[in-house]
Amino acid sequence: MTARRGWFVAALVLVGTVVPMAISQDPEAIKQRDEQKKVKARVDEAARRTSSTLDAMMFQRLAPNAEQKMLRGVADDLRGLSQEQMAQVLAHLEKAVNAPNPVAATQEQKEAYAKHLRIVQQLKVMLGQLDVIKNLDEAAERLELAAEKQIKLVTAAHTNSTLPARSGFRMDDREELAVEQADLRAEVLAVFKQVKRFIDEKQLAPEQLARVEKAEAHARGIKLAADMGNTVPALRAGNFIGEGGAVERQRRHAKELKDLAAALRNPPGNRMEALKEAQKQVAKAIDAQTKVNKDTAEQPERVEMERPRRPGTDPKTVRANELANAQTKAEFATRDARKAAEKAAPEVADALKPAETQQWKAEDKLRDRDIPGAQEPQEKALEALKAAKDELDRQIAAAELAKVDPLAATKQAIEQVEQIIKEQKDTNAKTEKAAEQPNRTPDAANAQKDVAKKTDDLRNTPLPPNTDAKKALDKAVDAQKQASNKLDNKKPADAKPNQKEALKALQDAKDELEKQAKAIEERRAEIAKLDELKNKLEELAKNEKELAKAADKAASDPKKPETGDLAKKQDDLTPPTKDVGMELKELAPDAAKKVDEATTKQEGAKNDLAMNMPMMGGEKAMEAANKLADAAKEVQKKLDEKKSQEAVDQAALQPNKVDPQQAAQQLAKAIEQANMAADKANMADIPIVNPMMGDKGMMDDMNDMMNKKKLSILKLQKYVAKKAAEQKLLDSAKAADLAAQALEKGDLPKAVEHGYKALDELKKVCEAKEKDKKAQQDEKGQPDEKRLQKDEKGANDKEPRPEDKKPFEELDEDGLPVNPTPEFLAELQQKILEAAKALQQSQQANAAAQAALQQAQANAPMAVQNQLQKAGEQLGKANDQLQQGQPGQAGMNQQQAAQGLQQALEALNQAAMAQGMQGAQPGMGMMAQAGMGMNMGMMGMGMQPGMGMQPGMGMQPGMGMQPGMQPGMGMGMNMGQPMNMGMSEGDMNGNDKLKNTGSAGNNATGDSNFIKLRNKDRDKVQQTADTQFPAEFRELIKQYNINIKNGKPAGMPSAPGSGK
The missing domain is CATH 1.20.120 (Four Helix Bundle (Hemerythrin (Met), subunit A))
Structure with missing residues (x-):
């Protein structure tokens, strides 16, 4: 194949070199004769080499193909040129050389030149034939180039029409223009010869052949070449403009060339x-x-x-x-x-x-x-x-x-149907004429095919689900195809009923699409309104809670202040609440009922507060706030439902891209990771210092000191490095300083690495100190028991009470010891390490949440993209805050991101289930089922991560909710553990253990601060929990607290005969 292509190219180059040689315009006859002899010699060589190429192909037993056929034709033509036409040119030039006078010589030169031009044209045709066209697109490109050349000839002809005449003789370029027009005609003819070859050799695909036949491309091309040939004499005669002039004809040629190029070119895909x-x-x-x-x-x-011009112009x-x-x-x-x-x-x-x-x-x-x-x-x-x-x-x-907006897709479909209806009406009119004039039937048949194709394309265009519209389009396409078949069979009268049926079906499709567009617009208006009302409800609930807190504060104030101003505030909150309720009656009836109930509670709260009864008024205000919060949740459910419909429509527009189920699964992962990141961030934000030194009084003092002021781990790490250096603990100081530098750069792995080194060095110092102390005791000997008791008694008599004892003599501005002991520094370094590890884990979980969110965004419909984008921004901020050592702020952003993602997840789950697919929920496993809301196993109460860990959820530090802090409720950080079997370790990565006893079944015992609360305090905690958790979990929480209150010690056997 490579060799054959080489021979082919060689022949092409050789013939190409002959053409410029043949174009000689030297005025001297002798030179013209000599040049013509050179041309003849080259043509003879080209003919021989072309024949040799063909002989080599035969020797290689290559199958005959288009290239061989063209080379054979070129070889024959070249021989004819050499043996006949060129010999004639040479004969005329010999006569011109030997002519007896200049007039006779000039006449012979003109004859030679005329034959010379015909030879050049034949050579260019051969060159065009050798330049093989591979497909219709290449043919179209050749015709497009020919059209541009033709336009240039149009402008050149116009220019020549403006040139002045001298002594009745016009100095124009008519001969050159005529030659160029003839050459162009030869190029165009060569293109259509190859198009004919495509047809004869059946090299065209059925669709391509249909396109060529429909455009009658070959016949039109041959006719065009003939017309272009007839333009040459007009140019040669200088007939440039006017009726029948060259310019008018050339314009037609250019337009036809462009139209034929468009007919051959592969049409746009959509x-x-x-x-x-x-x-x-x-x-x-x-x-x-x-x-x-x-x-x-x-x-x-x-x-x-500035413009150059010809003389005399x-x-x-x-x-x-x-x-x-x-x-x-x-x-x-x-x-x-x-x-x-x-x-x-x-x-x-x-x-x-x-x-x-x-x-x-x-x-x-x-x-x-x-x-x-x-x-x-x-x-x-x-x-x-x-x-x-x-x-x-x-x-x-x-x-x-x-492509992504259901409303835009539907409206665009309506516009397309309207255009198709217009074209179908035009086609019907053509069919009416064809019934009267059968020769016009092909025109009607082609028009019907075009309309049917457009209808079929629209039917296959991804659109929001609309069964009725699709049925109507299916019916229209069937009717159009039947009409097209009848027109192909020259039966225009029989096609008319099918065309009327198609027109009616198209109108039905338009009507259904218009209904759908209206429904989408109404749905979007409802989404916007519901979103607005939800925000109002949340704001009202917030204000109502603040009012309830103010009332509780007044109730606990011994001075019994007047609460008339609170009654006025409550009165101000009632009208906007009623307004929201009225607007919700049709949009969300269930939410409207809860708002009505909240309004009733508000009226009661107002009356109680007006009568200076803050306790009862506060209780009713809190109940109103809870009702408003419940109403907001009902509105959110309606929003999720509407957005899920939007998501279904969007998924239909991009069946290969939008996947609600896949997006929901990725979103569930993102929520899990965001909650985990928030938990770890909270762990990193707890008070770092809890030195286990001295007696309980010292520990309490230190806890109070650090609870008042939380310090960043970077500041604490710098403190350890500074104090270690002051105490000449050089290895510890160096490692602690490197850890601080790593924290400043946000390089948590390095910070942890150097933090461990600092801790090891500090522990070595403490061990050495302890060893020295023990050695000193051994040297002095052990005192006898009586003396020890006496010394202890005397010492106790003089020792101050624990509450009067101070852990350190002097504290700095941050509340840290000015002269800490190595033990204190070691304990502090341990806490810094735990916080740094928690910070690192939060960073890792945050990155995992961002990655899962990006995958969800790639598959999620537009209906939830705004929520996903906002959550992504919050996770991005959290990442920056973690790098800056701000875990508290990072945790808040992560929790807010998780909440926003949860709302988006509910909409995606509904969309997935509407399509018969399974949704997803964040939980204790990858296969959590949709709709579970809260998975059982989290803290033994079915709470999802984050449900009891967020600020303001009614469970404060000291109640067992902070990891690694106070005991309570057996709620550790090991997610997924049913209840709290055995000892709760607080920090799953730490070494410190809390003294919590395990809880068994529904009975919980142990060191729980909640159990020790007074009934009044317990009720307040219960009330706070009621306001925060969903209604379906309140009874579970109440029962859980009752079990704690009435429970027996863990492991206690049941009473005989109790049946328990």
Whole structure:
């Protein structure tokens, strides 16, 4: 194959070199004869080499193909040129050399030149044949180039028409133009010969063959070549302009070349591609028109001075002609744009026709040398072009939006159906005429095929689910195909009933799509309204809670202050609450009922507060707040339902991209990781110092000191490094300083690494100190028991009480010891390490949440993208805050992100289930089922991560909720452990153990601060819990607290006969 292509290229190059040699215009006959002999020799060589190439192909036993056939034809033609036509040229030139007088010599030279031109044309045809076209797109490209050449010849002919005459003899380029026109005709003919070869050798796919046959491309091409040949004599005669002149004919040739190129070219794959192609063509036309407008408006004096021109020509004429030629090119550019827009955007194509009209007017003015008069139509043409581009831009934007927006997709489908209905009506009219004039049936058949294809394309376009509209489109396509078949069979009368049926089905489809668009608009309005009302409810609930807290404060105040101002505030909250309830009656009836109940509680609270009964008023205000919070949750459910419908529609638009189930699964992972990140951030934000030194009084004092002021781990790490250096603990100081530097850079792994080294060195110091102390005791000997007791008694008599004892003599501005012991520094370094590890784990979980969120965004519909984007921003902020050592703020952002993602997840789950797919929920395993809400196993109460860990949830430090802190309720950080079997370790990564006893079954015992609360305090905690947890879990929580209150010690056997 490579060798064959090499032979083919060699032949092509050889013939190509003959052509320029053959074009000799030397006026001396002797030189012409010698040049012609050289050309003949090269042609003979080309013929021999071409024959040798064919012989080599035969020797290699290569199967005959198009290339061999073309080479055989070229070889034969070259031999004919060498043996006959070139010999004739040489004979004329010999006679010219030996002519008795100049007149006879000139006549012989003219005869030789005429035959010479025919030889050159034949050589160019051969060259075109050797340049094999591989497919229809290449053929279309050749025709497009030929059209551009033809347009240049149009402008050249116009220019020659303006040249002056001298003594009745015109100094123009008519002969050259005629030759170029003949050459162009040969190129075009060569293209259509190869198109014919495609057809004869059945190299075209069925769709391509149908396209060629529908356009009658080959027949039109042959006719065009003949017409182009007839234009040559007009050019040679100098008949440039006027009726029947060369210019008029050349314009027709250029238009036909462009139309044939469009017919052969592979059409755009879809409407969007067609719109973008039209947009590109319009932009070209705008550029061309803008340039000619600018040149036309330019000051003529300077332009005319700078422009080179032929002698004897009028500067104004030259300038006007050049502007007119530029205007001609702009006209053809606009025509290209109109043709490109005809199928994709017919209304844009119609809008471009006025632009063409104005361009023709401008050209006429310029041909008449009326340069100022051309400016007005030029401006109008440019305005029309820009308006067409604006419309195309709008349609492209709408088409892009229709890929993801159900409403935009539906509206675009309505526009397309309206256009199809218009075209179907036009086709019906053509069929009516075809019934009267059978020769017009093919036109009607082609029109029906086009309309059927557009309807079929629309039917297959991804759209929001609409069963009725799809059925109508299916019916329309079936009817159109039946009508098309009957028209192909020359039965236009029989096709008319099917066409009427198709028209009715199209109208039905339009009606259904309009109903759908209206429903989507109403749904979006409801989503916006529900979102607004939810925000109002949350704000009202917040204000109501603050009022309840103010009432509780007044109730506990011994001075019994007046609560009339609170009654006034309660009265102010009632009207907006009623307004929200009224607006919710139709949108969310269940939420409206809860708002009504809240209103009743508000009235009661107002009356109680007006009578200075803050306790009862506060209770009712809190109940109202709870009702409002419940109403907000009901509204959120409605929002999720509406958004899930939106998500289903969006998923239908992008079946290969939008996947609610996959998005829900990734979102569940993101929520789990975000909650875990928040938990770890909270662990890193707890008070770092809890030195186990001295007696209990010292520990309590230190805890109080650190609870008042939380210090960043960076500041504490720097403190350890500084104090270790002051005490000459150089190894410890160096490691602690490196850890502090790593924390400053946000490099937590390095900080942990160096923190461990610092801790090891401090422990070594403490061990050495302990060893020295023990050695000193051994040297002094052990005191006897009586003396020890006496010494202890005497010492106790003099020792101050524990509450009067201070752990350190002097503290710095941060409440840290000025002169800490190595033991204190070691304990502090241990806590810093735990916090740094928690910070690192929070960072890792935060990154995992971000990664899962990105995957969810790739599959999620547009309905939840805003929520996902907001959550992504919150996780990004949390990551920055973690790097800056701000775990508290990071934890808040992570919790807010998790809450927002949970709302988005509910909408996705509903969308997934609407499509018959399973949703997902964050929980204790990857296969958590949709709709579970809270998974059993978290802290033995079915709470999801974060349900009891967030600030303001009614469970404060000291109640067992802070990891590694006070005992209580057996709620450790080991997620997924049912209840709290055995000892709770507090920090799953730490070494410190709390003295919590295990809880068994529903009975919990142990060291729980909650159990020791007074009934009044217990009720307050219970009330707070009621306001925070969902209604379906309140009874479980109440029962849990009752079990704690009435429970027996763990492990106690049941009473005999109790049956328990």
